[in-house]
Amino acid sequence: MKIRIRFSKTGNLRYIGHLDLMRTFQKAIARADLPVRFSEGFHPHPMMSFASPLSVGETSLGEYMDTELTDPMTGQEVLTRLNKTLPAEIRCLSIRQLPDEEKKKNNNAMAIFGRAVYEVRLRPPYDALPEGTDPAAIIADYRSQPERILVKKTKRSESRTDILPYIYHFAYDDGAFILCLNAGSQVNLKPEVVMEDLFRFAAIPGTEPLVNEEILRDLRFSITRLDMLTAEGVSLSETGRALP
């Protein structure tokens, strides 16, 4: 029985990278004694697949993991058992059953993931916007531009992409910017990239990184991934069918 679990990753767990998150799940599954299918060979490991890695430092309310159970179970039982063994800052929120007949089709979370929704807040000392700044108006102005070219330099080449078509939603509400961006294997647009470009566009002071006399990473944004969607804009928590 293939299942898809939506989970959150918050608090101090934002310091745990993707590989360690997978290890954490693997061990939590073992402690919960869930009948997860294992791979073959000398080093069998539980079959798990995560939709997309979350950057270290970001929190999330909408992460997804696919796995397969060898014995049927109720969704509630799976969630209860996992939440008992997972660290408190990872919570399994909901579960869906995936159709078996699509086994051969590549319908895992990683493959169908196409968009992500983010909430971005400004961290001190960047959080005080200049008096009279109307973020909503600036966003509207920004999105109505003919193009916003993002230049990506690698050692050998330089790629230029207009990022505006990849922004599906951009709003400001009570201190939080909400963005829905293209994601996945083709164009993975990061929220901090869009935010920096918006600030550059609006020439908001503090756009340029503060002079950082130490080697410390410059943290302007506090980012939470709210959900992951398919390319068509359907939440991954609504794919497959309900598993009570």
Added chain:
Amino acid sequence: MRRPALPDEILLTIDKPARYIGGEINSIDKTDEQKNGKIDVRFAMCFPDVYEIGMSHLGIQILYHMLNMREDIWCERVYSPWTDLDPLMRSRRIPLFALESQDPVKDFDFLGITIQYEMCYTNILQILDLSGIPLRASARAEEDPIVIGGGPCTYNPEPLADFFDLFYIGEGETQMFPLIDAYKENRKRGGSRADFLKAAAQIPGIYVPSLYEPAYNADGTLASFDPVCPDVPSKVRKEIVREMDTAYYPEEPIVPYIRVTQDRVVMEIQRGCIRGCRFCQAGMIYRPVRERSLDRLTALAGKMLAATGQDELSLSSLSSSDHSQIRPLIESLIDSCNEKHVNISLPSLRIDSFSLDVMSRVQDVRKSSITFAPEAGTQRMRNVINKGLTEEDILTGAAEAFKGGWTKVKLYFMLGLPTETEEDMKGIAELSERICECFFDTVPKENRKGKIQLTASSSFFVPKPFTPFQWAVMEQKDEYLRRAHLVKDTFRAQLNNRSMHYEYHEADVTVLEGVLARGDRKLADVIETAYRSGCLFDAWGDFFEFDKWLQAFASCGIDPDFYTVRSRADDELFPWDFIDIGVTKAFLLREWKRSQNGELTPNCRDACSGCGAAVFGCGICVKERK
């Protein structure tokens, strides 16, 4: 969620922030008890190296969970901040904190530091320094934590004596609670720090360095080492667990978020070793050998795996093949582990048909290697060190392994052992060559799946206290390198040179380790000077700066040669002689003399050689022999 002691911008800049946030599964959070005033004693347990190394250490896991069983104690963990974090903590004046509460170490009642190897001594000073605790015990105030040292290096605590308030000599399970109770008692009475230390000195296994005074001869050797007041015992006997099955063992070990060096459940199957290799300190200080029973071990394995969800179980002990129940134990573990998709990582088993059969069932033969530790290249040399492994044992084991499909062989040797000749050095390459030849003789051409790959590595021998070789003379750095080059050249001259790889350890680390291992109190200044000049993480090749150490010796007016290349008289008073490990100095001296003649001494299972460990009245000493 607990707020980390380090701010976000630091945590997201440094490597592996998970080293510093705590909160791992099975770690112990007593925040509520602390708030409700139920915690009387706060204990910071430290391994003075990076998190991944420290978290792999079994001793701390045992004591951590044992102390936390008591409702009035909260024991937390502390590790060395890595080199990326260290300067940030200094520049921003962030005090060193314990992982669980993220509270400053300075606010704790105790700071316990396990001292596992000599090359961590500067890291100990880093821990004290970053905590804001004066480096010298004599400079500490009433409110500073009591700094305790434990672990194998405390069998010669003298180089570190000035930095510690007390040392716990021996196995921590037995006297930690009496020690903490004495602390509580003293506080209730309104006693001072000095009062507590005096009371602690009465507890078996506790050594309070400030209550002893060394006097030196004109040549720098120790003339006397006596307590400064009459009611302090002149000898400190090590503490040991008498009965392993009833001794405390953590059934719910901590599960780190990040991959640590020992990324698995570790089960200690026995303590001590019957072998009596003359270079081996562990083989002497942990006498007598004491086993856990089959029943206890199988039950423990099940509980630990269920509580951690780890996918690998490792058996820990010296010379595991000598456990009387090793076969049934491994058979039973393989059965139960296969069911749960758990791998067994086999300990250092002697290579024979049993271990090869077991290995072929739990490992991929093509990928895994077989390991021998002949330690020396010739039989003569192996007799000197009392290593009861013959060339025939090695070649028979290797032939069986080759028949079973193994092609990778690892060999461990030591260079610079007492009485070593050029023949012994060359013997390392020649023995390796014969193992290669054994491969070609054993496996017919048509059955060969790949070619033999042999890796031989040698370390330079460092004489350790409480071994028969504690009298041994070391060599200068250049002589070590000459010997390693001679071995390397001999490898080049072998027929199968292209199937063999030889590597040797650093020679300057060896010299320093030799100084610190058999050092005395005069070295405290050198260690502090080296630390102040920037020495840190000396155990890590990348960071080890021998020149800075040499400068420290020079500026303190201490000659390192005094500790390494000087020959020691049979009756020299050693700085560690005030410690009683059961094994007597007379036995060690007898073994030292026998080694010169290449005389073998039987292992504890075959016959008792009267080493003195029987004074503890437990383990193999009270078992019937074959």
